Amino acid sequence: MAKIVIVGAGFAGHYAALVGADALKRKGQHEITVISRVPKFTYIPSLVWVGVAQMEAEETQFDLKPVYDKMKINYIHGTVTEVHPDEQYVVAELPNGEKQQVDYDFVLIATGPYLNFAATPGLGPENGYTQSICTPPHATKAASEYLELVKRLEKGDKAKIVIGTGHGLATCQGAAFEYICNVHNDLVDRGLRDKVEIMWLSNEPRLGDFGIDGLEAKMGSLIYTSEMMAEALFDEYDIKWEIRSHVRKVEDGKIYTVNLDGEEKEFDFDFAMLIPPFKAQPIKWIDKDGNDITEKMCNPAGFVKVDANYGKPYEELDGPDWPKKYQNPIYKNVFAAGIAFAPPGPLSQPGKAPDGTPIGPTPPRTGYTAELSGKAAILNIIDMIEGKEPSHTASMAETPGLCVASMKNHWITGEAATIAIYPVARNYEKYPEYGRDLDLCVAEIGLAGSWFKALLHYAFLYKLQAKPGWKLIP
Amino acid sequence: MPKKPTPKPRFVFTEADKKRRKNIFIQLYRFIVLGLHFWKLSRMSH
Ligand SMILES: Cc1cc2nc3c(=O)[nH]c(=O)nc-3n(C[C@H](O)[C@H](O)[C@H](O)COP(=O)(O)OP(=O)(O)OC[C@H]3O[C@@H](n4cnc5c(N)ncnc54)[C@H](O)[C@@H]3O)c2cc1C
Numbered sequence: 001m002a003k004i005v006i007v008g009a010g011f012a013g014h015y016a017a018l019v020g021a022d023a024l025k026r027k028g029q030h031e032i033t034v035i036s037r038v039p040k041f042t043y044i045p046s047l048v049w050v051g052v053a054q055m056e057a058e059e060t061q062f063d064l065k066p067v068y069d070k071m072k073i074n075y076i077h078g079t080v081t082e083v084h085p086d087e088q089y090v091v092a093e094l095p096n097g098e099k100q101q102v103d104y105d106f107v108l109i110a111t112g113p114y115l116n117f118a119a120t121p122g123l124g125p126e127n128g129y130t131q132s133i134c135t136p137p138h139a140t141k142a143a144s145e146y147l148e149l150v151k152r153l154e155k156g157d158k159a160k161i162v163i164g165t166g167h168g169l170a171t172c173q174g175a176a177f178e179y180i181c182n183v184h185n186d187l188v189d190r191g192l193r194d195k196v197e198i199m200w201l202s203n204e205p206r207l208g209d210f211g212i213d214g215l216e217a218k219m220g221s222l223i224y225t226s227e228m229m230a231e232a233l234f235d236e237y238d239i240k241w242e243i244r245s246h247v248r249k250v251e252d253g254k255i256y257t258v259n260l261d262g263e264e265k266e267f268d269f270d271f272a273m274l275i276p277p278f279k280a281q282p283i284k285w286i287d288k289d290g291n292d293i294t295e296k297m298c299n300p301a302g303f304v305k306v307d308a309n310y311g312k313p314y315e316e317l318d319g320p321d322w323p324k325k326y327q328n329p330i331y332k333n334v335f336a337a338g339i340a341f342a343p344p345g346p347l348s349q350p351g352k353a354p355d356g357t358p359i360g361p362t363p364p365r366t367g368y369t370a371e372l373s374g375k376a377a378i379l380n381i382i383d384m385i386e387g388k389e390p391s392h393t394a395s396m397a398e399t400p401g402l403c404v405a406s407m408k409n410h411w412i413t414g415e416a417a418t419i420a421i422y423p424v425a426r427n428y429e430k431y432p433e434y435g436r437d438l439d440l441c442v443a444e445i446g447l448a449g450s451w452f453k454a455l456l457h458y459a460f461l462y463k464l465q466a467k468p469g470w471k472l473i474p
Numbered sequence: 475m476p477k478k479p480t481p482k483p484r485f486v487f488t489e490a491d492k493k494r495r496k497n498i499f500i501q502l503y504r505f506i507v508l509g510l511h512f513w514k515l516s517r518m519s520h
Contacts, residue, residue: 228485236487368516400515415495418508420515440515446495448505452512474516 001029002385004378005090005104007080007283009036009064010044011367012338013110016374018466021071023382030385033074033102035092039064041464042136045367046457048178049409050139051273052186053147057136060457067465076102083107085297085331086288106381109304109336110374113278116167122250123166123276129250130166130272133179142273146183149271153192159270162255164201166274168246168359173202173210174366174405176275177230181407184237185415193238199267200234200241201255201274203359205349207231207243211361212401213348215421216434217441229417229443233407242267244351246359247274262354278362280304280340297330301362304328304336308344317345319397319427319435325390326377333384335377338370343396347425367460368402369394369424397425400440404453407445414450419443 004020006013017034024030040061049055068075078092078100089103115134117124125131131142149159163180165173180200187193200207208214208230215226234241244260255267255274280302285294298304306328309321321344328334336342343363350360365373372394380390401424405417420442426435463473494500 224485232485232487236492400518402512402515412498413496420508420511422515422518440511442508442511444504444508446504447498447501448508451501451505452508474513 002105004032004106004381005102006034006108008110009034010112011370012374014041015371016108016378017073019375020378021073035076035078035080037079039077043460047133047139048406051133051142051179052182053143057140062465071466080283082284082286084286085334106333108377109340110338111281112339114281115276116279117276119277120167120247129252130274153195158195160268161196161198162201162267162269162272165203166247167277168203168357169362170275170277171211171362171364172275178406179273185408198239200239202243203361204243209348211348211364217443218438246357258353260351260353260359299342303342304340306336306341310344314345314350319429322395322397322425324393324395325380326373337373337377339365366403372399397423397427399423404449406453414447416449416453417445418449
């Protein structure tokens with residue numbers, strides 16, 4: 001009997017658990033245990049709507065335990081603090097403070113990001129002056145701060161809103177883009193838009209980069225880029241932008257930045273939502289002699305190394321360098337998926353300010369990419385249980401990026417950008433001209449996207465609760 | 475690494491573009507077309 005431990009129950013870990021339990025149903029007495037810090041699954045993409053007070057955080061969540069009971073998956077509510085890969089166990093800290101040792105034959109690390117607000121002084125809703133929409137409590141707080149601002153605007157005040165990224169190495173620009181568009185449209189609907197200046201502040205090298213090095217799509221005989229789309233949209237929405245920027249610090253009502261040209265700037269704000277940089281969850285890797293081998297197992301940000309080609313400069317990085325099987329090269333029974341795996345480098349052009357401050361998006365991994373990597377990892381674990389070599393792949397240079405960026409959530413007046421890219425990571429070896437197959441790439445704004453976005457919310461929450469027919473939903 | 479296209483001149487959404495984005499019949503059609511495209515791409519990766 002093999003024991004599989006999955007750490008984290010987000011898109012990567014939770015989906016891997018469902019796929020694994022389903023695949024192992026008729027394959028003997030194997031055991032899957034999920035350890036998650038939070039007893040609920042959160043459909044993070046809909047937190048954008050929570051942040052503009054159009055949805056309650058509870059509507060994005062469901063309890064994990066009943067789903068795991070149904071799928072015969074063991075569940076431990078706890079936070080993993082250590083992995084002992086030689087002795088094959090993890091240490092989980094339970095909510096009552098006790099520590100529990102959980103043995104494994106195979107472990108899948110799917111712990112997502114640690115929101116590193118401390119990297120920028122004054123950033124974040126807990127010890128700083130800016131809001132975040134990255135977790136349900138953050139999005140709920142952002143909504144109440146936003147509604148406070150709305151009250152002031154209704155009394156006749158004017159205000160400045162800044163939305164974007166809060167550090168030179170932040171990622172997840174797509175979520176901030178959705179938020180700025182939703183805020184704009186919400187203020188239009190409330191008749192308050194003319195009282196507000198809205199600014200996009202980001203570390204992107206070009207507008208519309210989104211941390212994926214932008215995208216191109218065909219429009220008749222023309223090539224249409226995400227830069228063109230974002231510029232035209234921000235012009236239409238009267239949103240100013242300041243890109244190629246690192247946030248040095250935030251004070252009450254003031255953001256201090258430096259950009260790639262070395263210019264230092266200050267921006268006033270009444271409300272700001274800035275995405276923090278990500279690092280890995282603080283998990284220690286300890287060998288059989290008690291030595292801390294975290295540096296050997298992980299990249300400097302703490303993300304777990306897998307079967308990627310690490311160490312290449314950005315200019316030389318290409319499709320084949322991206323991981324395929326999500327297996328650790330040192331311990332073959334260790335896998336990592338979703339945001340928890342260490343990418344071989346950024347997707348977007350990295351840069352440096354004259355003083356050496358790095359400015360450039362680190363690579364995002366969407367929910368869909370997280371699911372695909374989690375699925376490949378668990379199926380590879382099952383291959384190994386059956387005595388085979390891991391055969392399942394889901395490289396970001398061979399799989400599509402499917403994303404619907406909400407701009408306004410409404411069945412009749414809504415809008416969203418429907419974006420498909422293939423593959424996510426440019427693969428010049430396969431597609432020499434653009435690194436992507438432009439016949440498969442789409443970027444289109446419209447009401448249809450808004451229907452998709454709403455449908456995805458319900459479809460994912462249905463699928464991930466393993467309700468009847470869940471396997472049919474991609 | 476091959477160079478990417480530089481987007482010039484600046485793109486602007488025309489009034490026709492804006493109407494198209496909100497036209498319910500066009501958008502129903504686009505919903506089907508884009509839905510099928512997403513389905514095809516997702517099948518390529520599972
Ligand atoms: C506001 C916002 C909007 C987004 N919108 C989209 C979108 O529209 N489309 C899209 O595709 N992607 C979107 N994303 C990105 C998407 O949410 C992520 O790619 C995805 O959540 C990554 O999945 P994951 O499983 O790697 O990590 P997560 O979803 O973060 O899951 C990690 C899990 O691990 C648990 N955990 C962490 N540490 C430990 C530990 N030490 N022990 C035990 N458990 C632990 C956490 O509690 C969590 O359950 C958005 C992100 C944000 C922030």
